[in-house]
Amino acid sequence: MGGLTIAVLAVALVLSGFGAALAVGGGGRTVTTSLTSTVTNSSTGSPFVVTLVIATNSVYNSTEGSQPAYFVLGANGLQSSQNMSLPANRLIKLVIMNYDDGNASLNVPNDNVVSGTAGGTVFVASNSNINASQGSSGIVITGGQTVSSVPAVDVAHTFTVPSLNLNIPVPVSSTVVAYFTISKAGSFLWFCETACGDAPMSTPGWMTGTLVAS
Numbered sequence: 001m002g003g004l005t006i007a008v009l010a011v012a013l014v015l016s017g018f019g020a021a022l023a024v025g026g027g028g029r030t031v032t033t034s035l036t037s038t039v040t041n042s043s044t045g046s047p048f049v050v051t052l053v054i055a056t057n058s059v060y061n062s063t064e065g066s067q068p069a070y071f072v073l074g075a076n077g078l079q080s081s082q083n084m085s086l087p088a089n090r091l092i093k094l095v096i097m098n099y100d101d102g103n104a105s106l107n108v109p110n111d112n113v114v115s116g117t118a119g120g121t122v123f124v125a126s127n128s129n130i131n132a133s134q135g136s137s138g139i140v141i142t143g144g145q146t147v148s149s150v151p152a153v154d155v156a157h158t159f160t161v162p163s164l165n166l167n168i169p170v171p172v173s174s175t176v177v178a179y180f181t182i183s184k185a186g187s188f189l190w191f192c193e194t195a196c197g198d199a200p201m202s203t204p205g206w207m208t209g210t211l212v213a214s
């Protein structure tokens with residue numbers, strides 16, 4: 001409610017500022033800055049949202065062929081996951097959209113178990129959460145599940161940051177949502193812990209990279 005109030009105030013500031021700009025000319029740029037900073041301040045208490053996409057059609061080279069890779073979904077589309085910047089000491093909402101329909105064996109037996117997230121759980125949605133049989137009530141939606149682990153055979157990739165005790169297993173063809181907080185600033189190595197391919201697993205921007213918290 002407080003955020004909404006501030007947002008409304010920001011709009012009022014813009015409107016009044018716009019009027020001033022009309023009167024004196026050329027003052028619009030300052031008004032835009034005040035709107036941006038006000039919106040940023042009003043969202044301090046909300047989670048920082050970052051969305052990752054796992055896609056499978058990136059050709060590594062002529063020998064390796066297509067390999068899976070993590071991408072950051074930015075304002076202008078997919079961006080490299082080689083270096084991810086996240087805020088420290090703020091709740092992060094991480095969404096992972098996985099287009100990979102193939103599972104991969106686990107490099108560590110417990111890689112299918114969630115760790116380091118709020119409540120030790122993640123939310124998983126996938127094709128198994130709907131039934132489009134077009135019965136009398138149309139599509140049946142079960143929504144998804146909040147889980148503390150997923151069956152090992154269903155895991156396609158993981159998002160793992162050992163130095164943060166963070167492990168998020170990602171089932172095949174699924175969307176995973178996790179909440180966590182990074183309680184210290186620094187650079188942390190992230191990687192996938194399934195055997196999804198030697199080339200992508202060892203190459204930053206594919207299945208590994210650096211997470212910078214500040």
Ligand SMILES: [Cu+2]
Nearest residue numbers: 157192196207
């Ligand atoms: Cu992987």
